[in-house]
Amino acid sequence: MSIGPENILILTGAGISAESGLGTFREKGGLWERFDPQELATPEAFKRDPDKVLDFYNARRKNLIGATPNPAHRALAELELAWIMAGRGDFLLVTQNIDDLHEQAGSAQLLHMHGELLKTRCQLCGHLFADTEDITPGRPCPGCGKVGGLRPHVVWFGEVPLGLDQIYAALEQVDLFVAVGTSGTVYPAAGFVQEAKAAGAWTIELTLEPGEVSDLFDERIHGPASAVVPDWVRRKLETGS
């Protein structure tokens, strides 16, 4: 009996990039432990103190440049290629991360729902461009030439995440939902597992420790992503389960 297509949706969070040297948010020493997100990752914070918010993202951008993918990023890119080449079904990688490590590893069916740190946009003319430079209030927009409008192309708390229509459309058809390296703290991403279950999907949590919605998953494999994710991908490709 030929098995039908199996549509896969993978959701990643900061934990997949931890072993590439990029900080997570809510762990010991995590970013939000040292910085208050309400202080730094909200439009109100940016209006109140643009220099402080821009300094925070300029520091993270510098930290990101030179970072490289780890075996977990590479395993997900390998799974995507194998899945699409074999016509096994749809594949979508939704990341909450604003780094470019999935791109570096070769992922293509990729959606950054919380934006991208290596892109900057102008609030005055809407120009969106790849950017590795510091953003300063006096830097002119390469699009309109005006100063004072540049901000990181990142979704802050209280702002609507990107690509939600595409994500919810994919969740309606998903057969396998896998959350990698995310604490299940931030919505709407933390609610995706419920949408996947409502669509009848099998759900797997691959994180170092159980996240806040861990109990909702059908299967949980805990450990460092650079070990757990390649092992799971190998099992998936070799046994189909």
Ligand code: BV8
């Ligand atoms: C929105 C970009 C309206 C910026 C980020 C009360 C209830 C419910 C919701 C809310 C509420 N009050 C406010 C809200 C809404 C709010 C929210 O969810 N707040 C939370 C804190 C309660 N959400 C929003 O504001 C969102 N917008 O709701 O708009 C709307 C919505 C829908 C439709 C219309 C309107 C916007 C949220 C986006 C905020 N921006 N990032 C930046 O990066 O600076 S969020 C930030 O947190 C990152 O994106 C990060 O990815 C995300 C989630 O964190 P994680 O990725 O999970 O990382 P974390 O550190 O938490 O966990 C790390 C995990 O990795 C852990 O599980 C750990 O065990 C594991 N790990 C660690 N090391 C490893 C590992 N795993 C494997 N291997 C390892 N080595």
